[in-house]
Structures are given as structure tokens and as C-alpha cells.
Amino acid sequence: MIDRIEQLIREAEEFQSAEPESIEAFRIRYLGKKGILNDLFADFKSVPPDQKRQVGQKINELKSLVSKRVEELKSVVKKSNKEGSVPDLTVPGISLRSGSRHPISIVRNQIIDIFTRLGFNISEGPEIEDDWHVFSALNFPPEHPARDMQDTFFIEKDPDVLLRTHTSSVQVRVMENSQPPIRTISPGRVFRNEAISARAHCIFHQVEGLYIDENVSFADLKQTLMYFAKEMFGDQTEIRFRPSFFPFTEPSAEMDISCKICGGKGCNVCKYTGWLEILGCGMVDPNVLDYSNIDSKKCTGFAFGMGIERITMLKYEVKDLRLYFENDVRFLSQFSAAF
Ligand code: DAH
DSSP: OHHHHHHHHHHHHHOOOOOHHHHHHHHHHHHSTTSHHHHHHHHHTTSOHHHHHHHHHHHHHHHHHHHHHHHHHHHHHHHHHHTTTSOOTTSOOOOOOOOOOOHHHHHHHHHHHHHHHTTOEEOOOOSEEEHHHHTGGGTOOTTOGGGSTTTSOEEETTTTEEEOSSTHHHHHHHHHHOOSSEEEEEEEEEEOOOOOOSSOOSEEEEEEEEEEETTOOHHHHHHHHHHHHHHHHOTTOOEEEEEEEETTEEEEEEEEEEOTTTTTSOOTTTTTSSEEEEEEEEEEOHHHHHHTTOOTTTOEEEEEEEEHHHHHHHHHTOOOGGGGGSOOHHHHTTOOOOO
16 A cells, blocks of 8 residues: 555656646545545545554545645646737746656766777677677677577578677778777677576676777786776776687686675675676687787787676676666666766
């Protein structure tokens, strides 16, 4: 019952009108003989005694809110009528509820902000891609399981048209179209054939990073990502690298940050390890440079890729991925942004 009353309070708060008829209809709907409040008072009789106090308070809150709202709206109408047909410019405006940015946009903008401060530019590529840009030019062998229909949404086969499974495809497009020095990040949507659950979705967002120049080393990669982690998760954040494998980087690593919830002591978010995985990275494989006509004898580079949903989950402690896609205002309005 409390939920229902709270919903009614929200509706009453949001009600707006400058039309006397609809203000009256609003009043009757709530305060009329057969109105919502009388219904609530009738239901009140069957509320268990231990809840009566709380429910009673809520009903009264609703009642006085509706009366106040009706008076407010009526006085606005009255004031504007007094002046005849000349609008009264001193009448207070009807306030609109302003929206807030989506948490994924907030975090994406924050990531962009951090890397642009380091001199990275932003590049974008198509969501509908071909095999070359998503797999072959990134050194995926022909029999690699990621090429399988199980993981990839194919639009056509032979020639392959598919939805990109990662934003690493934008790396390839940037390398094809420019020569080093390259310093770019590529935020975007990616698609994978996954069953939707709290921990997986078939659409999500990634940011890819690429830095190619002469003498770029793993130390540059570490320094860049350490700066990112501290800016994103706070000064106290520590990072660690674990060896890993990706076809397009050699050596490859996964980067963890110290768990910001327990400070590294161990809790259920970090599964008692003290660390949280946030991205994959590595030195660009010379084959990948050569495929895109960048001289691998002269240049080296690093790349990294992270999931925006994952970073957002860690930053805001969101437990269920599906919330990002449901457009429930109660979830979305909890985020406010400087970005
Ligand atoms: N493309 C990888 C993925 O979707 C993420 C990734 C890992 C990107 C390592 C990179 C990298 O650029 O070096 O899982």
C-alpha cells in the first residue's frame, strides 16, 4: 500500500496544468467523493495495526500535497486571468523536471576526458563491420572460436557482414587511414551473441585505446593506465598486471585495480582477492601493424580495451547489467553528472 501511495504522491507532484477544467478534474480524482483519497481511507481499515501509523501518515501527506497543488495551480490561473488577455509576465513559470545523463554516458565522457588530457584523440568506426576489420586484420587465426556464429551476430555470410564484437576494429580503421604518431581512443557499442543476464548482455559498450609511435614501450602502457586508474577510481588506487592472451597483442595482459570497496582487504565484490579486473591490454603485435601498412620495424605501440558497463558497475556498485537498458527513471535519476 505504501508503494501505491508513494506512486500517487509522485504523480500528484508532477501534475501540471494551466487549464481550470483539468485542475478541477485532478482535484475530483483525488479529493472527490469517489476519489482516490476516500478509497485509501476505506482501505486503511484493513491495514494491520503495526502499519497503521506509517500508512496513515502517508495518506495525510498525499492529501495535503494534493490540496496544496490544487491551490497553487488555481492561483497561477487566477493571476493570469486577472490581466485579461494580456499575459502576466510575472506569473511563475511551470517548472519542468530536467533529466539526467545515462550512467554509461557519464562514465564514457569521464574516460574520454581523462585520455584527452593525455593527448589522445577520439575515433569512431561502423557498428556493422566485415571480417577483416573485426578479426583478420587483428591476427585472429581462421579457426578462432570468436569467429563462430555462437559469439558473433552475422548479417550475411560470404562475404561476411557482421556486428562488431569489440571496438578493436576501430584500431584497424585508424591504422589504415593514418600513420604514426597515433594516439586515439574509440568508444562505441559492441554486440555479442550472449544470453541476457545480470552479468552479460548482447549489447554493451567498450573503449579501445591505441598508441603507436617510435620507441613506445610497455612502461608507457603501464604509466598511461596507472594514470587512468587513479583518475577514474581515486588516488589510492593500485594496479597490477596479469599475463594474458589476445591475438592482436604480444605480450598481452589483463589489468586489475585494488578493490575500492574493501581497500584490498577482501570482500564479496572482489571475491576476497582484493583485486578487480578492469581491462585487457598489450603491445600491438607486429603482424597487426604490418597488415595495416605501418612499418613494424620502425614503430611499436600499445593497445587496451575496456568495458564501460564494467567500469560503471565498479564505480557506482551497480549489481545488474540489465538496469542500464531498462530506462527505469528511478534508476537513471540517481546519477548526476559533471560530464
Ligand atoms: N578486444 C578485447 C575484448 O573485447 C579487449 C582488448 C584486449 C582490447 C586487449 C585491446 C587489447 O586493445 O590490447 O575483449
